[in-house]
Amino acid sequence: MSGWQGYFSDLWQYLQDWIPELLQAAGNTLKMAVFAFLLAATFGLVIALARLSRSRLVSRTAAVYVELVRGAPALTLLFLIYFGLPSAGIVLPAFQAAVIGLGLNGAAYVSEIYRAGIGGIDRGQREAAQAIGMTYPKVMGYIILPQAARIVLPPLGNYAIGLLKDTSVASLIGAPELTLRARDLSSEYFMPMEIYLVSGAMYFAMAAPLAAIVRWLERRLRRGR
Amino acid sequence: MLPDIVAVLLRAAVTTIEITLGGLAVALVLGLLIALLRRSHVRIVAVLGGIYVEVFRCVPVLVQLFIIYFGLGELGLRLAPLTAAILGFGLNGAAYLAEIYRSGIEAVHKGQFEAAAAIGMTRGQAMWWIVLPQAVRIALPPIGNYGVGLLKDSSIAVAVAAPEITFAATNLINETYLSTQIYLVMALIYISMSLPLSYAVRSLEARSSRGRAR
Amino acid sequence: MQSQQTQANETARPIVQIVKLQKDFGPVRVLDGIDLSVAKGEKVTLIGPSGSGKTTLLRCINYLEVPTSGHVYVAGQLLGEQLEGGAYRRLSDREISRMRAQIGMVFQTFNLFPHLTVQQNICIGPTKVLRQPPAEAKALALQLLEKVGLADKLLAYPDQLSGGQRQRVAIARALAMRPQLMLFDEATSSLDPELVGEVLAVMRQLAREGMTMIIVTHEMGFAEEVSDRVIFMDKGAIVETGPPHELFQHPRHPRTRDFLSAVLQKKPYR
Numbered sequence: 001m002s003g004w005q006g007y008f009s010d011l012w013q014y015l016q017d018w019i020p021e022l023l024q025a026a027g028n029t030l031k032m033a034v035f036a037f038l039l040a041a042t043f044g045l046v047i048a049l050a051r052l053s054r055s056r057l058v059s060r061t062a063a064v065y066v067e068l069v070r071g072a073p074a075l076t077l078l079f080l081i082y083f084g085l086p087s088a089g090i091v092l093p094a095f096q097a098a099v100i101g102l103g104l105n106g107a108a109y110v111s112e113i114y115r116a117g118i119g120g121i122d123r124g125q126r127e128a129a130q131a132i133g134m135t136y137p138k139v140m141g142y143i144i145l146p147q148a149a150r151i152v153l154p155p156l157g158n159y160a161i162g163l164l165k166d167t168s169v170a171s172l173i174g175a176p177e178l179t180l181r182a183r184d185l186s187s188e189y190f191m192p193m194e195i196y197l198v199s200g201a202m203y204f205a206m207a208a209p210l211a212a213i214v215r216w217l218e219r220r221l222r223r224g225r
Numbered sequence: 226m227l228p229d230i231v232a233v234l235l236r237a238a239v240t241t242i243e244i245t246l247g248g249l250a251v252a253l254v255l256g257l258l259i260a261l262l263r264r265s266h267v268r269i270v271a272v273l274g275g276i277y278v279e280v281f282r283c284v285p286v287l288v289q290l291f292i293i294y295f296g297l298g299e300l301g302l303r304l305a306p307l308t309a310a311i312l313g314f315g316l317n318g319a320a321y322l323a324e325i326y327r328s329g330i331e332a333v334h335k336g337q338f339e340a341a342a343a344i345g346m347t348r349g350q351a352m353w354w355i356v357l358p359q360a361v362r363i364a365l366p367p368i369g370n371y372g373v374g375l376l377k378d379s380s381i382a383v384a385v386a387a388p389e390i391t392f393a394a395t396n397l398i399n400e401t402y403l404s405t406q407i408y409l410v411m412a413l414i415y416i417s418m419s420l421p422l423s424y425a426v427r428s429l430e431a432r433s434s435r436g437r438a439r
Numbered sequence: 440m441q442s443q444q445t446q447a448n449e450t451a452r453p454i455v456q457i458v459k460l461q462k463d464f465g466p467v468r469v470l471d472g473i474d475l476s477v478a479k480g481e482k483v484t485l486i487g488p489s490g491s492g493k494t495t496l497l498r499c500i501n502y503l504e505v506p507t508s509g510h511v512y513v514a515g516q517l518l519g520e521q522l523e524g525g526a527y528r529r530l531s532d533r534e535i536s537r538m539r540a541q542i543g544m545v546f547q548t549f550n551l552f553p554h555l556t557v558q559q560n561i562c563i564g565p566t567k568v569l570r571q572p573p574a575e576a577k578a579l580a581l582q583l584l585e586k587v588g589l590a591d592k593l594l595a596y597p598d599q600l601s602g603g604q605r606q607r608v609a610i611a612r613a614l615a616m617r618p619q620l621m622l623f624d625e626a627t628s629s630l631d632p633e634l635v636g637e638v639l640a641v642m643r644q645l646a647r648e649g650m651t652m653i654i655v656t657h658e659m660g661f662a663e664e665v666s667d668r669v670i671f672m673d674k675g676a677i678v679e680t681g682p683p684h685e686l687f688q689h690p691r692h693p694r695t696r697d698f699l700s701a702v703l704q705k706k707p708y709r
Contacts, residue, residue, distance in 0.1 A: 071416035071423070073377040075391060076408065083398070084405035161283075168285035172384055179287055186295065193296030200284040200292065207283035339503055340550035340609075344564035344616055345540025347532050354567060358554045 011194065018185055018195060025181035026202050032099055032177055033164045039103025040163070041156070044110030051115060062111070069108035075169050077101045082173040098170035098177075106163060113159065117152035118144065150221050157214035161207050168203070178202060230397060230407055234414055237393035241418075244310045244379040244389055249372050251315025256322025261352070263327065274323070281320035287381050289313050294385040310382040310389075314375060321371055329364035330356060366433060369426035373419050380415070390414060452515055454479045454620050454651045455500060460509035462495055469495045471675040473509070477620070482652045484662040484683075487672035488698060493655045496672070497622050500653065501542040502535055513542060514619055540568055543613030547625040549605045551597040551612070557584070558593045561612045569616065576615070583611040587641050603634030610641055620651035627658060659703055663687050671695045 050062035069077070078101040082094060092100070121144055129139040171180035182199035186192035263274035281289070293316075294309040304312065333356050341351035383391040394411040398404045455477040462470035469492045477483050485493040498504040499511055502519045511518040519535055520527045552560050558580050565576040584590045587607040597605055606626060613621060623642065627635045639661050646652060646665045656662055662669055663683040670680045671692070679692045687703075690696045 067420065068416060071420045072412040073380040073391070073415055075380045075383075076412045076415060079391075080405070080408045080412065084408050087405050165283075165285040168287040169381060171287070172381075179285065179291075182288070183291070186291075191299065192291060193299045196288055196292045196296055200288045203285055203288060204280060204283045208279060211279070211283060334548075334550070336546060336548050336550035337552065340544075340546060340552070342503060342536070342539060343501060343542075343544040343546075344612065345536050345568040346564075347536045349532075350536075350567055354563060355552055362554070 014189060014191070014194070015198070018189075018198060021185065022178060022181055022195075022199055022202060025176065025178045026206065028095070028175075029164070029167050029177040029203075030206065032095065032102070032167045032170065032175065033160070035099045036102035036106060036167070037160055037163055039099065040106030040110045040159075043103065043107035045114060047107055047111035048114035048118070051111065052118070066108045066111055069105055070112075074102060074105040074166060075172060077105050078170060078173050094170065094173050094175035095177075097173060098167070098175040102163060102166060102170070106159065109159060110156070113152055113155045114148070116155070117148040120151045121147050154214055154218045154221065157210070157217060161210050161214065164207055164210070165203065226401075226403075227406075227410075230401075230403075230410055231414075233393055233397060234390055234407075234411060237388060237390045238414060238418065240307065240387065241376065241379050241389040243307065244314060244382055244387060245372065245376045247307075247311035248314030248318055248375055248379075251311065252318025252322045252371075252375075253368070255315060255319035257326055259319055259323040260326035260330065263323065264330075278320045278323050281317050282324075286313065286317045286378060287384060289317050290381065290385050306382070306385045306387040309385050310379070310387040313385075314378065314382075318371065318375060322368065325364050325367045325371065326360065328367070329360035332363045333359045362433065366426055366430040369422075369429060373422045373426060376419050376422065377415060452479075453477055453512075454481075454514055455653070456512040457496075457500070458510045458512070460496070460499060460511065461507050462492070462499060462504060463507045469675050470499070470506075473675075473677060475670070475677070477651065477653060479619075479651055480649045481668065482646050482654070482666045484654045484656060484666040484669045485672060486656070486659070486662060486669060486698075486702075487678075490674075491672040492675040493672045494624055497624050497653060497655050500622060501539050501544055503544075513538060536568070540564075540616055541619045543616060543618035543621040545606070545609050545613055545621065545623045545626045547628050549597075549602070549609045549629070551605050551609055553597050556594050556596055557589070557600075557608050560597070560608060561615045564612065564616045579615055580611070583614050584608075586614075586644075587611050588637070601634060602630045603637045606630065606638045607641055610638075610645075614645075620653065621645065623652065623654040623656065625655050625657070627656065657702065659687065659699075671698065673698070 047062045047065060051059045051066075053059045053062075078098060081092065081101045082097040085092065085097075125143055125147070126139055129143045134142070167175075167177050168179040170177055171183060174180065178199050182195050186195045189195065259274050259277055262270050263278070265271045265274075290309065290313040293313045294304060294306065297304060297309075337355055337359065338351055341355040342348075346354070379389055380391040382389050383395060386392060390411055394407050398407050401407070453476040455475070457473055457475040460470055460473040460475075461468070471492075473492075473496060475496075485496065487493050495504055499506050500513065500518075502511070505519065510520075516538065518538055520529050521534075522528075552563070555563065558577065561580040561583060562573065562576040565571040565579060566573055571579075581590065581593065584593060587610060589604060589607055589611070592600065592604065592608070597608070600608065610621075610626075626642070627638050630638065635658070639658065642652070642654070642661075643665055652665075654662070654666070666683045668680060669683045669686045671678050671686065671690075671694075673694050679686060679690065679695045686695070687699065690699055
């Protein structure tokens, strides 16, 4: 059956062309995900603390930010930043726009994770710490935050996995990552099924180990509760 | 100008809702099937179910849409964008809902299985009449959250030219060059759809944690 | 219809026969070679410290626990497995379920179905498992509810009932299947003290009506009153068995004595 043989030998050739390119693009995907995660994790902490602020204005503003940003799709935010900001004079390259957009969007979700983490700790813990004379920063640093960190890690891990997948959406604003490169390749080779399957496998190879780690983490942390 | 923009986008919102409801419907049924398959005593079946969930949850939904729309097209099966979107979100959603169903079933008190067995019900009867009705009630808030998420994810269908909100907005911008304004209106429409739904799910969460069965 | 001899044989054949029953949970041996036989209409009570295996033994009788080795016969039929050509084949879920329908069980945690009304709780077994017509099942449900004193709760949901009421509904639910015997797994242990009496009253009446009952309980006074035989278990084995007044007043084995003196000091009957 030379038809099938021909197909597979061609495919083998093509794969050797595609895979290095896709791998390089996958590196961009990872970079984008890491930067966006860092932005989301830090800005999310800021928002979470802002919501705990005693100033009504500060906590309300933070709450409104969270509701608005979570209410719209991440893609909308990316479009606004990449296509909309230029009319205000701010022109960002697609990669940076994607990192900022995904980071700002993620911060809203992450702030909720932090809030749940801090709120999930028995109030008695704080009172007990204060009763033995710890000041507020010490209470936070030695008692509350370490416990909150354990509650927060699995959801943060799951968020990271979701973020890794969401970077694919940045292809729609032309950011250089894995899905965009796959898209370019498929219009070049007219073999979308094969190419997208390969890129899908690459995403799987990145996300599945992370998912396994998060599950292991969840099991470990559940034991010491 | 503005009223026309809003009108166009609102009409596209109907497609957004179609994608959301259609995808959700497929995911609800297929997800239940997969959740039950994962509990099968036949090893192969359970493992296959597990693989399905892992694969569909570890690959971006955009890539899945591309595979269904462009990939199947290469093989000769050309689907309409709306169909491809519903199918794609449905298959993807089934993996997430299978996990939600699984949590729901595991949350049902083990004594319920035993009581059903004690009055002579088979595993299938116990699942259908006793456990699933309770599991679904427990699973409603997470399912609701998933639905709201799907409403927002439907924007990804712009990539396969499904005539939903983001697609309509992009076309409008190509015609009018009013990008910021149109994207802001688009954002507002999404927010005005998803926020009430979020609140509804949150109040459902509060209510169901009150009246829990024992 | 039946000859006197066949009838005599049937009354002579034990309802429950347990042969060399062994149950391991991983490395832990919970039941260590139990032999037990319960006659029709007999009331047997299992007592013993926690971990003695009495609940596990009870749950083996309706195959909620699968024995590691040994056999359980109910009404002459081997439970959970079938002898085919010299080897034992594990029975299918459907076949096991059919046998379970003849055995009634009442749980410590009641396990009523919370999404169903009292009536539906009682009727679902007869209608879905025994395939009786709904009207017939409903009539039976009403009859049983009257028997346990809860006829007015027909349309209530379990979360509207007190613990004692729930357990009485659970008993009615088990009786609706017209079982050949009833298993009680610490039926009153989860109840507030003032609610225990109403459940014991129902159990007492069942006993009077001739139902075969195997009871795991801490209510020693009730055990003495109702049982034909009391079995003391410890560490997975039967230590001592005998008529209640004999076992409670004159325990022979030192472990039995220790257990009884520890327990009887604490709990006054009623």
